[in-house]
Structure formats: C-alpha cells, structure tokens
Amino acid sequence: MASTASTSSVPEEELTLMVKWSGKEYTVRVCGDDTVGELKRRICELTNVLPLRQKLLYPKVGSKLTDDSLLLSQLPLKSSIKMTMIGTTEEDLIVDPVDSPEIIDDFELGQEEAVDIKDKEVNKQKLKRRINNYKIVLKTPCRKGKKLLVLDIDYTLFDHRSTAENPLELMRPYLHEFLTSVYSEYDIMIWSATSMKWIDLKMGQLGVLDNPNYKITALLDHLAMITVQSSSRGVFDCKPLGLIWAQFPEFYNASNTIMFDDLRRNFVMNPQNGLIIKPFRKAHANRESDRELVKLTQYLLAIAELDDLSNLDHSSWEFFTEENAKRLRHT
Template structure:
C-alpha cells in the first residue's frame, strides 16, 4: 500500500497566487511561529542541556517587538518546558506554546523519533481565522515539516553546536533572518512573497559570525543566568590541551 502524498491544497495555492503589495508601513498583525531544537537551540540529550544559537537575544528583542509570537516544537512537553527558558522574561508574551501533543500522533509515534508535519490550518483554526497564509510565518529548520504550507516557512540552516560548520566558522544566521523578516513586515501576502523571494541561507564565512553560546543545563534553577561557552577555535585548542594528562 503506497503512502499518501502530502502536498499543498488548491485553496492554499489560490491564496499564494493572489499577489502581494509592498505597504508603506510595517504590518503589526503578523504571526511568527518559532521552532526550538535545530532552529534556536542545539540540544545535548546525553547530559540534558542545550546551547542557544548566536544572536538569539537580539533576535527575540526584534521579533517580540514586531510580531505576534507563538512557539511550536515537535519535542516532548517536558523538553519544550526546559528549552523555552531561552525566552527569559519574554516567555509570557508567547500567545501559544505547542509541543508534541499538538501533532495528532499515534501513541507509538509520539514516544519514538518519527516524521512530523506542522499543518498551519490547525493554527489558523485555533485563532478563529485571525491568521492565514497572508500573515503567518513559520521559522523551522526542517522543510519536511512544512510541506503542506511551504510558502509560509523560513528555513535557517540547522544549528548544531558540535557541527564542523559552526566550530570552524561560527554563526550569525539569526541576524540574516531578521533582515528577511524586516522585508516581510511590509508585505500584504507573506505566502506570495516567500514563493517569489525565498529565504537563502548565509554563506558559512560571514564577518558577523561569532562563537560564543549561551549554555543551559535543564536541571539548573530557572533563576540562574546561562553560562557562556566560547567555541572560538583557539579556545577549543586550549581546552583540548588542558584535558591531556601528563604521565
């Protein structure tokens, strides 16, 4: 038996193709949906901790000022609770926090690593039609999760603190996402704009790249500030040498 092919509906594509007008003033009625792991944080499952993507706090300052912000992660509820610490005092400004329970998975798939889809129709229904394809943005590193509404999604490079790309070159992609969002703010139809002006990832080497990351242990007191870990190559080299025991 063949698997059902997931694709955008005709009704969705009709909205996408309506065109967009560049407005004189930025809109204040746009919904930005944020993912967590791989997009804003890099989780370390072994010791139950996480590293936060560079420039996250600058990014949060910008998006909470200019968008209505929601969180939607495919992680388990307890993991979402811990990871949402990155928002600090802004957490109360999230209009909704959705986790794996919102994905309508079978019990088997819920408790294992499985493919998931974020259907924005569910979000739009939740908000009684206040949001739709013209004013919704989903920030998620996974293209597979957004197949039903592909032109409402921005896909930054997956963030992994241990990846060769980050360790060798650092990171500044959230600044690039902010620039893209600043253009979207003036569009009457987000889906049309993303289809015709898709987001492109930054080159690995960028002058604004940094190596310092906020680090949280899930077991730490929530009142504790994050540690700052410097992954600058020379520091990594020093750390490697410091771990060598001379016999």
C-alpha cells in the same frame, strides 16, 4: 433510516479502545486512517507518558504495535478491545529527549506530491480532529495587526544534541536580539516535536519565557502534530499551521504567517509558509560564526510591511532586499 443500535452512531472507521495503565483504564478514540504513532499520541494526552516511553501490549497483533508508521486499519482491532500500556511519565523520569531518534535526512517532496498531501481529504480530516482535540493555551494575548512567526526549537534555536554545563552555551547566537527585534512586527509561537515539559524547561533555561523585551504568545508540543503519508517517503509527522489559524482566525491566516524549521517535511501541509533555517549543530565549534538569526531578522522586518506573505518564495530569502519589499508593496 439509521439503526438505533449504540454502535451505529459512530462512523465505521472510528475506534474506541480501552488502554489499561498503572491500575486505571483510559478510553482512547482513534480512526482507521490513524497510525500507531497517532494512537500513542492520544494515549500520551491522557497519561502524560511520552510515545517513545510507551510499550503497547495486545496479543493478537504481536510486535506490530512497535511500528509507529503502521495504519490502525492494517491491524485486527475492533472497538471496545482492551490493551495494556507499559511506560513511565516524565514526572517520574526526567530526561532530555536526546535518546529519541534523530532526523537528519530531511527530504523535499515533489511539487505534485506535496500538493496531494495538503489537499488529501484524509489529511484534512486528521487536521479537523486535531483542531477539536488540541487547545492552544495563550501565554500572552494575540495582538491585532501583527503577523505570526512560528519557531522550531531543536537545531533552530538550540543545539539539543551537544553537551554543556550551562544550556546558554548551546543557545543559537543572537537569539534574544532576534526575538526582541521581530517582536515589534510579529507575535511569536514556539512549536517543537517534543513534550511540553521539555519545551518549558529549555525555553525557561534560555530566558525566553520571561524576557522583558518580548513576549511568547503560545507554546505547542508534539501532540499538536499530525501524521501524513506520501507515496515516495512513507509516513511522517508534520506541523499543520491550520491548527493555529482555526483557533485564532481573527488574528492569523495563510497570508500573515511564517514558520522556521530545519526540517522541510514539517511544512508539508503549508509549504508556502515555511522557511528552512540552517541547522545549528556543534554549538561549541559554530557559536562564533553563526549569524543566521541576524540575517533572518533583516528578512522578517523587510517583509513585515507586506499585506500578503503567501506569495513569497521563502527559499530565496537570503536574496531578498528592501527594494524587493518596496516593489511588492506597489504591485
């Protein structure tokens, strides 16, 4: 029979930490299989201090709290310990996230390793916790019978590293035409590995949030991501579509969802649903020649009539034709 002690009702791997910041104490619940980066993400949920702005102080671990990939189980942490956080919120420090590390060296995991990550129980538990902790706020209602398109921002819709007096100069060509066309068949969600304030600001500047020709169903930020670990590539963040499917099961699932991103690692929990989009960099030089969204519009509309998208090989999307769609509809 389980003990009635107050600590016994909490799983052994679960930790309740106290974080002191700006004269207040915050209770943060994490697990041993979470990383330091995940801890910072939880702190961000409570304080609005972005992970990259946080400096965590706890004398017993020294500088180890600067390594976001380190598992908390590798640190001498126990429930009820108190640590101090130093950091500034975005309200007090409005900056573009260009000073965050840029990920250019994308990688492709081997088939077996990708399946292993997707099916690992520890990652399923992380997804379950994320589903419980992160609530997607709808900007417009989900539409019955529509498929779901999930879009990244940086280098997918917008060149966030180049400079310009007007953000519209950095917008990917044909963005509004693309969103207008696919909206007839797809609900559209935007998921960026940045903060919600940044997403709101940039999408507002580009005229995406109030366009009369299409609607954005929801915005998701970095707090919706989870951290996973691979034997060959170490620890990294990804975007689990299961979070969306769990919160809107009557509308979206693995058979009717497609996600565009310039980093394939973001698909690791849902490799069959991801399409690698060519990155849009050096906007000033490439603005006249980039037609990626024009070609992708044709692809999305061609596959929209299929009942199940999960059998498609999105890596071959450029070779897909209307004839392929007709053939698949009749098989």
